[in-house]
Amino acid sequence: MKAEQEQAFNAFVSARSRHLLQTAHLLTGDRHRAEDLLQTALTRAYLRWDRIEAEDPEGYVRRTLANAHIDWWRRKPWREQPAAELPDVAGPDQAAAYDVRDAVLDALGGLSRRQRAVVVLRYYEDLSEAEIAAVLGCSAGTVKSAASRAMAKLRAHPGLAAQREEVA
Amino acid sequence: MEDDLRVLLRSPALTLEPPTTLPDVVRRKARRRRMRARAGGAVGFLAVVAIGLLAGPGLKDSIDGLRSDRSQPAELKPDPRFPTATTEVVTLQRINGAEVLTWFEGADWCTATTRVKHQKTCLGPINPAHQGFSRIVPSGSASVTVDNEHMVAGLVPPGASSVVVHMKDGREYDAQFADGARFLVPVWSSRIDDSTFPVEYYAAFDSVGREIARQPVASRS
Numbered sequence: 001m002k003a004e005q006e007q008a009f010n011a012f013v014s015a016r017s018r019h020l021l022q023t024a025h026l027l028t029g030d031r032h033r034a035e036d037l038l039q040t041a042l043t044r045a046y047l048r049w050d051r052i053e054a055e056d057p058e059g060y061v062r063r064t065l066a067n068a069h070i071d072w073w074r075r076k077p078w079r080e081q082p083a084a085e086l087p088d089v090a091g092p093d094q095a096a097a098y099d100v101r102d103a104v105l106d107a108l109g110g111l112s113r114r115q116r117a118v119v120v121l122r123y124y125e126d127l128s129e130a131e132i133a134a135v136l137g138c139s140a141g142t143v144k145s146a147a148s149r150a151m152a153k154l155r156a157h158p159g160l161a162a163q164r165e166e167v168a
Numbered sequence: 169m170e171d172d173l174r175v176l177l178r179s180p181a182l183t184l185e186p187p188t189t190l191p192d193v194v195r196r197k198a199r200r201r202r203m204r205a206r207a208g209g210a211v212g213f214l215a216v217v218a219i220g221l222l223a224g225p226g227l228k229d230s231i232d233g234l235r236s237d238r239s240q241p242a243e244l245k246p247d248p249r250f251p252t253a254t255t256e257v258v259t260l261q262r263i264n265g266a267e268v269l270t271w272f273e274g275a276d277w278c279t280a281t282t283r284v285k286h287q288k289t290c291l292g293p294i295n296p297a298h299q300g301f302s303r304i305v306p307s308g309s310a311s312v313t314v315d316n317e318h319m320v321a322g323l324v325p326p327g328a329s330s331v332v333v334h335m336k337d338g339r340e341y342d343a344q345f346a347d348g349a350r351f352l353v354p355v356w357s358s359r360i361d362d363s364t365f366p367v368e369y370y371a372a373f374d375s376v377g378r379e380i381a382r383q384p385v386a387s388r389s
Binding site (some may be wrong): 003009010014017018021022024025026031034035036042043046047058070098101103105110111112113114115118120122123124126128140141142144145146147148149151154159163164 | 169
């Protein structure tokens with residue numbers, strides 16, 4: 001990779017890695033797996049940087065995050081373990097923040113991988129159904145049905161309902 | 169609900185600080201992958217040259233044959249693994265290096281794995297016009313199980329855009345669809361983990377997300 005491309009890649013990582021890491025965190029529900037997933041996606045982007053730089057590097061990384069996450073599960077379904085306890089310990093002054101985090105990750109953990117990807121892409125990344133279908137390589141109808149089933153589950157989640165009341 | 173969810177997903181409580189070493193880690197990983205790809209490429213090139221030398225003349229004859237037969241309708245090439253198949257043999261899933269395969273034999277729908285070839289399962293006769301779920305090979309059947317890893321497979325109900333396997337503990341698994349030359353009906357399949365809770369029901373949805381069919385599963389004794 002040329003020096004200016006290296007610079008552009010570094011600039012992209014420093015500008016967007018926090019946002020993309022949060023996407024990975026919402027997809028995986030675990031900090032370490034989120035970092036692994038982001039590393040995988042950025043490595044693929046680095047190797048294709050000369051082709052994707054001028055187009056949409058963030059879109060490429062987002063697509064890789066969502067699909068690599070689903071593929072990991074297909075290869076190793078036994079890894080599908082909704083975390084009963086989250087790795088970090090809540091301090092007393094952070095209790096409210098950890099309540100939000102626990103509720104959101106627990107609610108997302110009850111969804112299938114595709115439903116979870118659809119929710120994250122729709123409500124965190126603000127993509128349209130057609131854009132999500134293109135990212136996940138499925139039909140808009142599949143996205144619509146996954147979203148509707150995911151929202152029904154999220155509505156019924158008691159922890160998330162409590163947090164939604166706080167937000168409202 | 170949608171707006172609340174947007175706010176919650178953007179909550180600072182969910183924000184993580186990326187490691188400062190991230191670009192260096194990515195560069196190191198990329199370098200390793202490139203080296204592996206180059207090593208693999210060299211081996212692949214030598215393999216292609218060797219195959220070319222061995223199979224070149226036969227290949228040329230085959231291409232010439234294809235050229236002269238261009239006007240003929242395409243014939244389905246028999247699959248030597250399953251000589252009685254009347255359709256293409258399609259891979260549903262790959263598990264630990266083995267493949268779960270599906271095909272039709274006349275009006276019967278069949279599945280088998282490349283791990284245990286003599287354990288093929290054929291169900292039929294199939295009626296492609298049947299509404300709802302017709303045939304399902306359940307989890308635990310030898311023809312869809314590899315190394316204790318479970319799968320379920322079935323025929324796609326007419327009008328279905330997606331199929332979901334709903335477990336007794338509330339988990340859901342999305343199914344993948346597969347279709348092949350001369351298939352009577354497309355086939356769905358899904359890898360599942362039923363080590364703790366079994367399947368409760370299968371549901372099919374149309375292109376706008378409406379549930380159009382549901383098949384409950386009888387409890388295991």
